[in-house]
Amino acid sequence: MTRLLASALLWLWVLPAAAHHVLGRPSYNLNEDSNTPPSMQLETQIGDYFVNYMVYPAFPRPGESGRINLYVYRRDGGAPYRGRVAFEVRDDSWFSTREERIGEQTADDNVFRQGFVFSQAGDYIITAKFEDRGQPYRIDFPLRVGAPSPVRPLSLAAGVLLSVLAAVSLVQRRRLMRARLRAAREERAA
């Protein structure tokens, strides 16, 4: 009995530490470093690959470190991608051309992990690039850092425009009617 127990312990001890796998994919619903679920878990398809994208913590904030986890595996057979994945980031706000390379990662337990620290809140686009058999792959994913204003410039412009139009029509009601009659008179005279 003791020998059996010792064998079992030895067998467990020599097993490599690995992430939980659910249906063949690593499961990170509650991540090892973060007690919140990922802010988004996207699965997409590009060429011969499926790509899983996750961000930790759920709501990354400026000045705090976070991490992107990318899991890339083949559509046929599900073999994980073994090469390198480069990560870039660009600011997704209007009139911004800021773009930066964050790093290049190799797979660790079949997952490409890229850490980040953003100094400013905002909406960003993370681009993951890799190559397979001479074929380049490039995928964009959204990333929100902090709580940027829910009112975007375009929505703000539309809101302001609507408010101005409504205010003019309401406040200047009588004056507008006079202007309308005057315009019609002028048109008739012309």
Add this chain to the structure above:
Amino acid sequence: MTMNTRIPAPRWRHLNLLRWVTLTTVFATLLLLPALHLYQTYVAAHAYDLLSPGEQRFYTFMETLTSPFTSDPARDLDALKGTTWSANIFGLKLSDPLAALSQVAAGQTLYLPFLLSALIPLVLTLILGRFFCGWICPATLLYELNSNFGLWLRRFGIHSGNRRFDRRLKYAVLAAGLLLSAAAGAVLTAGIYPPAILGREAYYAIAQGGLGAGSVFFAATLLFDLLVARRGFCRYLCPGGALYALLGRFRLVRVRRVVENCNDCAKCNAVCEFGLDPLHDRFGQDCTNCTACIAVCPTDAMTFTLRLADVPPQGPGHLGHRYRKARPGGAASRSQEAA
């Protein structure tokens, strides 16, 4: 048959206010529906804990808004879906006749359930004419506000465009839209039809946090109205307006001038957004029954009538100078009688 010819407009005068309320309600509903849909999606996904703080505030607000009406939003909010292009309102499926026609053109098949959803709007158009444009179209609210804005700019010496084009142009746009839809196998008319565009853009803005190319097209139509022709898109280019005008050519309910009450002040012509000529009884198939002319008439000379055609031109209003001068023994003799 004339409705209230003897005691005309006072009853109808308030309809213009009701029309503004209706337009505002439809527009607000167009914004509310995507918000309800988004909230419903969050509820169905049990996603509250996964939402950002801003989205959680939105969730709470929508929960407060809908809780008096439903305890199961994930299921019950299916009762309200869509836009003015095609909608499901408490089980009643309604579609714009242009949507049905474009679908027939694009698919080159008659899909009866969809066609039936356009039946009620079709019948209403046959009775009321182009009323959708005046009373329901969410773009009308913005176009009328834009038109007022153009008038306001005159104060600063900026004159908005008032060019006139051939009104038949919109029929060509409609025909081209349908032909291209048939050729492409896609409903292309929806890409240039303002109410359909606004419905889509509202979804993009609220549910997806952005705007599509349609918003650029719609902004261009506003600028066209402002700089080139007052209400130019609706008058000359709108494919939906063209269809409604065709269907409403022999509408039953139409505005009529009561010549006995008319003083030829021409305010009706001045307020007509579609540039029609109510003063000379020329309403035509473009009249939207918007009632602006009824509301502005100082002598209650505009009213509704039940006829399949406009009243033939009745000449000058009986309270106007021209009529009194033209009468044998005219104004002078009447003033002598009065004395």
